[in-house]
Amino acid sequence: LAKMGEALMLLRNVNQAIKHMEEIEQYVQACGYATPPMTLNAYRASLIVLGYCLLYRNETEKVREIIEKKIPVYQDISHSDVFDIDFNHLKGEYFTAVSDCNGARRAFEECVRISGSIDFNVGRCEAQMHLASLDIMENRINSAILILKSVMKEMKLYGNNSVFAEAGLLLSKCYYLCDMPARAAFVEQKIKRALDTVDTVWL
Numbered sequence: 001l002a003k004m005g006e007a008l009m010l011l012r013n014v015n016q017a018i019k020h021m022e023e024i025e026q027y028v029q030a031c032g033y034a035t036p037p038m039t040l041n042a043y044r045a046s047l048i049v050l051g052y053c054l055l056y057r058n059e060t061e062k063v064r065e066i067i068e069k070k071i072p073v074y075q076d077i078s079h080s081d082v083f084d085i086d087f088n089h090l091k092g093e094y095f096t097a098v099s100d101c102n103g104a105r106r107a108f109e110e111c112v113r114i115s116g117s118i119d120f121n122v123g124r125c126e127a128q129m130h131l132a133s134l135d136i137m138e139n140r141i142n143s144a145i146l147i148l149k150s151v152m153k154e155m156k157l158y159g160n161n162s163v164f165a166e167a168g169l170l171l172s173k174c175y176y177l178c179d180m181p182a183r184a185a186f187v188e189q190k191i192k193r194a195l196d197t198v199d200t201v202w203l
Helices: 002-009 016-033 040-056 059-073 081-097 099-119 121-137 141-157 163-178 180-197
Strands: none
Touching: 016 040, 016 141, 040 059, 059 081, 059 163, 081 121, 099 121, 121 163, 141 163, 141 180, 163 180
16 A cells, blocks of 8 residues: 555555545554555555645644654664665655745755765755755855756766756756856756656756
8 A cells, every 4th residue: 555655655545545645544553564565665665645735735743743743652672874865855745845945955965974874875966955045045146057967977987867957957947047047948858758768857
């Protein structure tokens, strides 16, 4: 159910995804998270998915409850760097949604730190893109450009078309904001082939 809910969330079928996450919650309340087929990792993942679904519906108070009350109970039972990255990413998205740029920046910087410590390059670059977005929101365009150029270079090397293209779209936006349409158009042309290979529902 957790994997199905995540797939539905990524396809923007949010209401159906929430229904699946609620079924998981009912199972855990009745049987616990250690009763097969449920596991601790699957339950924690379901809380992350539920948080994103609620963010999509702008139900930020419910997301805050998940972040502050539900997830911390299970966070340290069995340590996982990957889960900590996912949790901080959710916190970053939440803080961004409630216009707490400082909180969002701290969360995404923690994603960068943990991802770097386990050589999770994609996770680090995704978090760096969020930091670039925060820079754009705070009118620190030059900082955002430097970050995005670095992300594009690295993701091109690793052949990750979706992150490469997303960084390119943000970089193009930066150049438009700087009244540099020629550079923006150059970046758009550069990522065109990558965009052709990516299902844009994932961006």
